[in-house]
Amino acid sequence: MKSIVRVLVWTCVAAIGALSLATIAIHRGEPINAMWLVLAALCTYALGYRFYSKFVAAKVLALDPRRATPAERLENGRDFVPTNKWVVFGHHFAAIAGPGPLVGPVLAAQFGYLPGTIWILVGAVLGGCVQDFVVLLFSVRRDGKSLCQMAKEEIGKLGGFVAFVAVIAILIILLGLIALVVVNALKDSPWGVFTIAMTIPIALLMGVYLKYLRPGKVLETSLLGFVLVMLSVIGGQWVSRSPGIAGYFTLSASVLAILIIIYGFAASVLPVWLLLAPRDYLSTFVKLGTILILAAGIIAVRPILHMPALTRFIDGTGPIFAGSVFPFAFITIACGAISGFHSLISSGTTPKMITHETEARMVGYGAMLAESFVAIMATIAACTMMPGQYFAINSPAGIVGKTPEIATSTITSWGFPISATEMASLAKAVGEQNLFNRTGGAPAFAVGMAHIFANSLGGEALTAIWYHFAIMFEALFILTVLDAGTRVARFMLQEALGHLWQPLGRTSWYPSILTSSALIVGAWGYFLWQGVHDPVGGINSLWPLFGIANQLLAIVAFCVATTIIIKMNKARFAFVTIVPLCWLVAVTFTASYQKMFSSNPRIAFLTHAQTLVQQLNSTPAPAAAQAHQLSQLIFNDRFDALVNGILVLLVALIVASSAWEWLRVLSGRKAAEVKEAPFVPTRLGASPELEQEAVS
Amino acid sequence: MRQQIHRAWQLLITTLREIFDENAYARFLAREGIASSRCAYAAFQREREATVEKRPRCC
Numbered sequence: 001m002k003s004i005v006r007v008l009v010w011t012c013v014a015a016i017g018a019l020s021l022a023t024i025a026i027h028r029g030e031p032i033n034a035m036w037l038v039l040a041a042l043c044t045y046a047l048g049y050r051f052y053s054k055f056v057a058a059k060v061l062a063l064d065p066r067r068a069t070p071a072e073r074l075e076n077g078r079d080f081v082p083t084n085k086w087v088v089f090g091h092h093f094a095a096i097a098g099p100g101p102l103v104g105p106v107l108a109a110q111f112g113y114l115p116g117t118i119w120i121l122v123g124a125v126l127g128g129c130v131q132d133f134v135v136l137l138f139s140v141r142r143d144g145k146s147l148c149q150m151a152k153e154e155i156g157k158l159g160g161f162v163a164f165v166a167v168i169a170i171l172i173i174l175l176g177l178i179a180l181v182v183v184n185a186l187k188d189s190p191w192g193v194f195t196i197a198m199t200i201p202i203a204l205l206m207g208v209y210l211k212y213l214r215p216g217k218v219l220e221t222s223l224l225g226f227v228l229v230m231l232s233v234i235g236g237q238w239v240s241r242s243p244g245i246a247g248y249f250t251l252s253a254s255v256l257a258i259l260i261i262i263y264g265f266a267a268s269v270l271p272v273w274l275l276l277a278p279r280d281y282l283s284t285f286v287k288l289g290t291i292l293i294l295a296a297g298i299i300a301v302r303p304i305l306h307m308p309a310l311t312r313f314i315d316g317t318g319p320i321f322a323g324s325v326f327p328f329a330f331i332t333i334a335c336g337a338i339s340g341f342h343s344l345i346s347s348g349t350t351p352k353m354i355t356h357e358t359e360a361r362m363v364g365y366g367a368m369l370a371e372s373f374v375a376i377m378a379t380i381a382a383c384t385m386m387p388g389q390y391f392a393i394n395s396p397a398g399i400v401g402k403t404p405e406i407a408t409s410t411i412t413s414w415g416f417p418i419s420a421t422e423m424a425s426l427a428k429a430v431g432e433q434n435l436f437n438r439t440g441g442a443p444a445f446a447v448g449m450a451h452i453f454a455n456s457l458g459g460e461a462l463t464a465i466w467y468h469f470a471i472m473f474e475a476l477f478i479l480t481v482l483d484a485g486t487r488v489a490r491f492m493l494q495e496a497l498g499h500l501w502q503p504l505g506r507t508s509w510y511p512s513i514l515t516s517s518a519l520i521v522g523a524w525g526y527f528l529w530q531g532v533h534d535p536v537g538g539i540n541s542l543w544p545l546f547g548i549a550n551q552l553l554a555i556v557a558f559c560v561a562t563t564i565i566i567k568m569n570k571a572r573f574a575f576v577t578i579v580p581l582c583w584l585v586a587v588t589f590t591a592s593y594q595k596m597f598s599s600n601p602r603i604a605f606l607t608h609a610q611t612l613v614q615q616l617n618s619t620p621a622p623a624a625a626q627a628h629q630l631s632q633l634i635f636n637d638r639f640d641a642l643v644n645g646i647l648v649l650l651v652a653l654i655v656a657s658s659a660w661e662w663l664r665v666l667s668g669r670k671a672a673e674v675k676e677a678p679f680v681p682t683r684l685g686a687s688p689e690l691e692q693e694a695v696s
Numbered sequence: 697m698r699q700q701i702h703r704a705w706q707l708l709i710t711t712l713r714e715i716f717d718e719n720a721y722a723r724f725l726a727r728e729g730i731a732s733s734r735c736a737y738a739a740f741q742r743e744r745e746a747t748v749e750k751r752p753r754c755c
Contacts, residue, residue, distance in 0.1 A: 077723045078743065083714065090711035215737030218716040273741045281716055288715075 010050065017043025024117060024309065031304045034380045037117055038298065041376045045369045048125035053365040056130060060565060060573040061137050063357045068682040070143045071353055080144070082355040082684065085362055092350045093367040094284050096132070096342050097291070099178060099442075099478050100335025100550075101375035106441035106448075107543060108332040109382040109390065110318040112310040115329040116379050123330070123337030124372035127580035131554060133364035134561040134577060135343045139351035140360055141676045147347045147557060153675045154563045155658050162654040163556050164492070169647055170341065170549040171489040172520070176527025177542045178478045179264070181440035183256045183532060184539075185471055190249035191236035191431050191464075193256070195472045196479070197249070198232035199282070200263070206278035222285040225278065229286070229476070233468050237431060253532045260482070261525040267483040268490055268517040276483045283480035290473050294377050294449060300456040307383035307390065312414065319395035320439065321540045322602035327591040331547030336375025338580065340553025342368065355684060381448030382441075388418025389426060389435075393444045396537030397437045407436055431464030439537035442478075446470035489520045530636045533629075540602065541640055544595055548644060551588045552651045555581060559658035566662050567672045585655060592648040596641050605644070609637035720744065 020040035024032065057063045074080040083091075108116040139145055145153075148167065152160025186192045206225045214220060239245050251259070267275055316324035321332065335341070346364060354360055382390060391411045392400070400407040404420035411418050427435045430450060435443065450466035457466075491507060493516045498505015504512045531538025558581035565574045598604035601611045616622065616630045664670040713719045724740045725732060 077727045078720075081720075081723065084707070084710060086707050087711045087714045091715050094715050211737060211741070212734060215734050216718060216721040216732050216740070218718050218721075219712060222716060272745045277741075284715060 010047070013043050013046050017047060021121075024114065028309060031306050034298060034303045034305055034384065037113070037305075037376055037380055040117070041121060041373055044121045044125060045373065048129065049365060049369060052125060053129065053133065053361050056133060056365075056576055057358070057361045060570055060576055061134065063137070063360065065356050065358045066681055067357055068680040068684075069140050069354050069357060070351065070677070071355055072682060072684055073677075073680055074143065074352075079349065080352045083353040085355065085359040088350060088353045088359065088363050089367055091353065092345065092363050093370050094288065095345045095349070096335075096339075096367060097287065097371050097374055098335065098481050099181070099474055100339065100341075101371055102378045102445055102474065103181060103441040104333040104543075104547075105336060105375045105378040106382040106445045107320055107394070107539070108329050109307055109379060110311060110320045110394070111314050111325050111329055112308050113305055113379055113383040114309040115314070115325050116333055117376065119330055119333055120337050120372055120375045120379065123333075123580075124368060124375075127554075127583070128336075128338040128342070128372065129365040129368040130576055130580065131338060131340075131557050131561070132342045132346045132368045133361060134565075135557050136346040136351055136354075136364035137357065137360040138561065138564050139347040140354050140357060143677050144352040145347065147343045147560065150347065150564075151556060151560050151654075154560055154567070155654065155661055158657050159556070159560070159654055162650045163553075163560075164496070165650055166340075166549065166553045166556055166647065167344065168489060168492055169643065170546070170553050171485050171492075172523045173527060173542070173546045173549050173643070174341075175264070175482055175485050175489070175524035176531065177539075177546045178481060179257070179260050179524065179528045180531035180538050180542060181442050182260065182475050182478050183253050183528070184438050184440035184537075185442040185446070185475060186251070186256055187253040187438075188250055188434065189240075189432055189471075190246040191240040191468050192471045192475070193249040193251055194236040194239040195229075195232050195468060196475045198235075199229060199279070199472070199476055199479070200275075202228045202232070203275055203279040203282060206282060207274045210278060211273055218281055221278065222281045225282040226285055226289075229282065229472065230469075233465060233472055236468055237464065240431060257525075257528050257532045260479075261521060261528065263479070264482055264486050264524070265517055265521045268486040268521065269513055276487065279476075279480050279483060283476050286473055287477055290470075291374055291377075294381070294452065295373075297449075297452045297456045298377055298380055301452050303380065303384040303452055303455070305380065305383040306386050308387070311387070316600070316603070319391060319399040321543055322600060323544065323591070323594065327587040327594070328544060330587045331544055331551055331591050333375065334547050334550040334554075336372050336378070338551065338554050338584065340550050340555070340557055343553065343557035356682070378445060381445050381452060383448075384451060385444065385448050386418070387416040388412065389423070389447070390444055391416055392418055392423050393435050393438050393447065394441065395437065396439050396535075396540070398536040400437075404434075404436060429460070429463050430467035432467075437537070439539045441539075442471065442474045446474065486517065486520055486524070490516045493520060530640075533632070534636075535633075536602070541605065541637075544591060545640060545644060548588050548591055548595070549647055551584050552647050555584050555588065555651050556654055558584065559654055563658055563661055564674055566665050567674045569672055571662075571666060588651075589648065592644050595644055605637040605641035609634045609641070612637070717744065 017040060020036050020043060023036045024040055071080050071082040075082060105116050105120065135147065138150060142150060148160050148163040151163040186196060202225050206221050209224065210218065210221045239249060314325040316322060321328065350363060354363065388411050392407060395411070400410045404423060408418045408420045408423065423435060427433060430447060446467050449470040450463050453466040454460055454463040494505055494507055494512055497516065503509055506512055527542060531542050534541065558577045562574050562577040562581060565577060594603050596604055596606055599607060601608040612630050612634045616627060621627070622630060665672050721737065721740050724743065725736060730736050
């Protein structure tokens, strides 16, 4: 009887999911309710978790509840601590959820809501969740080793080297890109700049409060910080309306870029307790709260999606970034579908906290599903806006025109009616002077989120507060990733430089700290500066580069995972990692090829550089200042092409060496030996429930 | 029902305490056999620094 009920329940879930997906896929010409996306997502996740992750857990990985995990065997009360699975889930989710699943889907909405939604659902269930789950489990079985270490052991030294270079590259491009997102959200916005500027003294105050006044009371301190941040959001309105003070906080993109570069360097060399740690706590506090409120807001308001399912820009002529729906939708949305960066978290602190192997399924697969849902919410937030508003905010001046009248006329001619007056009213409603050309996705997401919040809490009167709350939330989030990312990259660089000259590898030696910090900040600062001075907004070139780098890291993770699965004599099940691996190879290699050699100068770095060379050599010769700018842009294009080419070459090498390793193992020329920690039976006692879960 | 709500609340608090390193501090105090103080927290932060500094935050 019980099994009949179970079959009926899952049949209903599948039917509702299929109906919702069919509705969002075939509906054309009229706006649809966002709840269809929510239902489609929840049903897809439920089915994926219940059936596919269970299949991977039981048949492919053969999770063993009797096997002691490193958290138990190596328990030291510091890194290795057996922890409740729900607690690890929360901890892992807090680490993987960043600005990526919020910004990527907003940018990809230029294709319409459909491509992004389908990729987020299918990519997460069949790819991203599987990656996080298998990497987590393989790290658990190897005493919490990192992805780079596993790549080195299972594929060879080349694997380890490529993983290392991919991680450094992705970090640098990521940091430059997210800094650009903040700059574009805050330029000429005294309210936003004031709020974000205030988070620095608030974080410092939290650090001092935590260290000297209330040692160890982090939750209390974070709550205090949150209250102060909310006061600064409200105070920002007053600042923006005070002509004398507003001037100090009305900053151009160049000035903001310089300030962020200085901030990044300072955050990297200051003591952790003073800025990084309290800021991280504050950001996590705001992040978890806001994601929950946004989910509640969407369910309460059930907004209508005004963006069509598909726009004319699927052909590659999009104003936000150039490139057709394949492959560019699939690299624009990484976090939320498949993100290589997650493999670093899954092989970082999380594997050292898992109490039973069987819990890796809920933590690895389940937390990624939760992040995927965040990406769906971002898609909803972007698509609830009128398409004309969306394109006016996200399109660079170089594409739509510099004045409001020209920009709105261009966007209207695309079939998305909008007027300069409408944009002026929108800007006024959110407390900004101007919302045109705010590329990067953050302001568009903030406008969508402010609408949802205002409709559920406080009404239109609070739209401006909610908009600036959303901007603060994203910028705080991003600056925390910037702090932490700069430090992580600095440590990796110090480790590498230590091989050249030992003192440089000492992480507490100040000359080494300053040198390596300057190198890392200089590297991402270059990308930021390039983006700020790009006539077409920077996002067009940098976001695809970041997406490619992130997905290339996922390829490395899938190569490692496939190698281990084959060595476990489970080659017949290796399709669970080979299918997403092949898809990512097709997507990233196509995107990389197009980014270098497409005949469209808006897509390809080298073709764009060629057109600029022609302009430079044209007669009459351009003025000296323009010639200098052209030379700089040509250099940037060629440099981006070089970075792209090196990354693809390295990953092609790792794919080839992995395939060679698989062939040798499958043909019997190499013994199928996995480098796992030896089996030790658990003393924590596997519950009957866990036993049942493992065998069913 | 009340018991279940209480258990869910406890779990939420434990999760937040883990995310915000309060549990790590409690374990540190238990391991060292000392009470919470400025010096104890400073020692915990020194020990924790290496872990926190190298903890990546995803994009």
